[in-house]
Amino acid sequence: MIPRYTKPQMAAVWSEKNRFHKMLDVEIFAAEAMSKIGIVPKKAIEIIKKKAKVNVERISEIELTVKHDVIAFLSAVTETIGPEGSFLHLGMTSSDVLDTATAAQLRESTTLIIEETKKLANITKNLAKKYKMTPMIGRTHGIHAEPMTFGLKVASWHSEIMRSLDRLNFTLETVSYGKISGAVGTMAHLDPKIEEYVCKKMKLKPEPVSTQIIPRDRYSVYFSCLAQAGTCLERIAVEIRHLQRTEVAELQEPFTKGQKGSSSMPHKRNPIISENICGLARLLRGYAVTAMESVALWHERDISHSSTERIMLPDASITLHYMLVRMQNLLLGLNIYPENMQANLDKTKDIIFSGTLLLALVDKGLSREESYEIVQEVAFDAKDNRISLEEACLKSRKISKYLTDKEIKRDCNINAQFKNIDYIFKHVFQK
Numbered sequence: 541m542i543p544r545y546t547k548p549q550m551a552a553v554w555s556e557k558n559r560f561h562k563m564l565d566v567e568i569f570a571a572e573a574m575s576k577i578g579i580v581p582k583k584a585i586e587i588i589k590k591k592a593k594v595n596v597e598r599i600s601e602i603e604l605t606v607k608h609d610v611i612a613f614l615s616a617v618t619e620t621i622g623p624e625g626s627f628l629h630l631g632m633t634s635s636d637v638l639d640t641a642t643a644a645q646l647r648e649s650t651t652l653i654i655e656e657t658k659k660l661a662n663i664t665k666n667l668a669k670k671y672k673m674t675p676m677i678g679r680t681h682g683i684h685a686e687p688m689t690f691g692l693k694v695a696s697w698h699s700e701i702m703r704s705l706d707r708l709n710f711t712l713e714t715v716s717y718g719k720i721s722g723a724v725g726t727m728a729h730l731d732p733k734i735e736e737y738v739c740k741k742m743k744l745k746p747e748p749v750s751t752q753i754i755p756r757d758r759y760s761v762y763f764s765c766l767a768q769a770g771t772c773l774e775r776i777a778v779e780i781r782h783l784q785r786t787e788v789a790e791l792q793e794p795f796t797k798g799q800k801g802s803s804s805m806p807h808k809r810n811p812i813i814s815e816n817i818c819g820l821a822r823l824l825r826g827y828a829v830t831a832m833e834s835v836a837l838w839h840e841r842d843i844s845h846s847s848t849e850r851i852m853l854p855d856a857s858i859t860l861h862y863m864l865v866r867m868q869n870l871l872l873g874l875n876i877y878p879e880n881m882q883a884n885l886d887k888t889k890d891i892i893f894s895g896t897l898l899l900a901l902v903d904k905g906l907s908r909e910e911s912y913e914i915v916q917e918v919a920f921d922a923k924d925n926r927i928s929l930e931e932a933c934l935k936s937r938k939i940s941k942y943l944t945d946k947e948i949k950r951d952c953n954i955n956a957q958f959k960n961i962d963y964i965f966k967h968v969f970q971k
Contacts, residue, residue: 541854541855541858541859541862545820545858545859545862546858546862547858547861547862547865549652549861550649550652550857550858550861550862551858553645553648553649553652553857554645554649554853554854554857554858556596557594557596558645559641559642559645560594560596560599560613561594562641562642562644562645562742563610563613563637563638563641564592564594564617565641565644565741565742566636566637566640566641566718566720566738566742567614567617567628567629567637568585568588568589568592568628569737569738569741569742570628570629570630570632570636570720570734570737570738571584571585571588571627571628571630572585572737572741573731573733573734573736573737573738574627574630574731574734576733576737577731577733577734579630580627580630581627584624584627585627587621587622587624588621588624588625588627588628591620591621591622591624592617592620592621592625593617593620594616594617595616595620598616598619599612599613599616600612602615602616608634610634610637610638611634613637614628614629630729631722631729631730632720632722632730633722633723633752635719635752635753635754635841636719636720636721636722639718639719639753639754640718640719640720640738640739640742640744642754642849642853643715643716643717643718643742643744643754644718644742644743644744645853646715646716646762646853647712647715647716647743647744649853649857649861650708650711650712650715650762651712652861653708653766653769653857653860653861653864654705654708654709654712656861656864656865656868657701657704657705657708657769657864658705659864659868660701660864660867660868660871661698661701661702661705663868663871663872664694664695664697664698664701664871665698665969667691667694667871667874668691668692668694668695668697668698668965668968668969669691669965669969670691671689671690671691671694671876671878672689672691672692672695672961672965673689673691673958673961674689674690674691674876674878674881675687675688675689675690675881675882675885675954675958676688676689676690676693676790676878676881676882676884676885677881677884677885677887677888677892682782684884684887684888684891684892685892686892686893686895686957687885687892687954687957687958688957689958689961690790690876690878690881691961691965692961692964693779695964695965695968695969697775697776697779698968698969699968700772700775701772703772704765704768704769704772707765707768707769708765708769710761710765711761711762711765714758714761714762715758715759715761715762716743716744716745717739717744717745717746717747717754717758718735718738718739718742718744718745718746718747718754719735719746719747719750719753719754720734720735720738720739720746721735721747721750722752723752723840724751724752724840725749725750725751725752725840732746751839751840751841752840752841753837753840753841755835756831756834756835756837756845757835759831759834759835759845759849760828760831760832760834760835762831763824763827763828763830763831763832763852763856764828764831764832766824766827766828766856766857766859766860767821767824767825767827767828767856769824769860769864770820770821770823770824770825770859770860770863771821771824771825773817773821773863773864773867774817774818774821776817776867776871777813777814777815777817777818777821777867777870778814778818780793780811780814780870780874781811781814781815781818784811784814788880788884789877789880790876790877790880790881790884791874791875791876791877792809792874792875792877793809793811793812793813793814793870793873793874793875794813794869794870794872794873794874794875795809813866813869813870814870816866817863817866817867817870820859820862820863821863823855823856823859824856824859824860827852827855827856830848830852831848831852834848834849885954888923889922889927889928889929890922890928890929890930890952891919891922891923891929893929893951893952893953893954893957894915894916894918894919894929896951896952896956896957897915897918897929897933897939897943897948897951897952898911898912898915899911900942900943900947900951901914901915901939901942901943904942904943906942914936914938914939915939917936917938918932918933918936918938918939919932921936928952929952930948930949930952933948933952934948
């Protein structure tokens with residue numbers, strides 16, 4: 541991933557240095573396990589652990605000749621060890637090392653993403669509670685619907701973030717599997733105790749049935765989870781973009797001192813953070829599709845998945861991590877304008893209470909169809925003549941036949957719309 545979207549913590553996880561160190565861990569732990577069952581001399585293990593070093597530049601240099609990254613890695617490491625280096629990789633295949641090391645990287649990556657998701661969840665929790673009863677208009681199809689609160693909108697974001705967190709925790713479990721099972725997964729040249737030992741040391745579980753590789757449905761779960769989490773952030777970002785529009789002006793992204801919104805229009809304050817998040821979410825969904833296509837490989841393995849994973853694993857992880865941090869900053873610095881929310885509510889006056897009047901007529905014994913026609917006629921009259929719905933109802937013979945003036949006034953009151961907000965919040969924030 542380009543430096544613009546890369547945070548140092550996640551970059552470190554997917555660095556070549558970390559990858560090769562994880563591979564070296566796998567090799568050393570496997571040799572240790574072999575020494576415990578008498579295959580490798582204990583003295584050799586002491587020397588390997590003392591002398592083994594990772595030199596990324598040397599590995600790259602050797603790979604130019606051998607055209608194989610694991611062989612280049614082993615050759616470079618053996619150079620630092622000496623003769624005892626020959627005890628590394630006994631009975632193993634390249635994917636034993638690669639996939640087990642990658643699983644360790646996936647654990648680190650998912651853990652970082654979970655940490656940032658928890659931070660974001662805490663931000664939305666505080667924001668929802670602060671604006672719990674701040675009224676605003678709810679919109680469907682972009683059109684004024686019924687009143688809601690800004691806190692309820694944010695509570696919806698929070699609830700989805702928590703579902704993402706659940707999926708991330710499931711994903712952490714799903715990807716935390718290694719394998720030391722040989723060329724086609726039969727352990728023909730390896731004692732199962734070696735796999736058990738290595739996986740325990742790497743904080744992984746042994747893959748129940750592997751081929752030459754870890755089954756790629758595990759990777760597919762990882763990329764799908766990242767794509768879904770990115771889509772969750774996109775949903776929030778899209779809403780902020782809409783509510784920042786000049787005609788709405790209920791929210792506004794943070795705008796720092798010295799920042800400029802346009803090269804030609806000095807007055808501009810564009811929703812660039814939200815738009816950036818929306819664009820990156822598309823990238824994550826594309827990776828998820830590619831990951832699914834890498835599940836069905838030829839027989840016990842081909843390498844059609846390998847080239848894509850070299851790009852996707854770091855890029856997707858770095859991208860979502862960046863998006864989570866950026867969304868945190870967006871929400872922490874979000875400008876919220878309750879007065880504009882109220883002004884927008886007032887634009888449609890009390891026509892937005894038509895649903896309440898509809899149910900009031902049904903309670904009086906009218907059919908829903910008949911009630912709908914009566915209220916629609918009154919609502920359109922109020923809109924066309926620029927009067928309140930309450931006024932239109934009071935002059936309507938069809939309405940006054942069933943509802944008293946007091947009942948009409950009651951049903952055109954915003955407070956009745958929010959009587960169950962506390963109930964919803966208890967469900968969302970019960971943990």
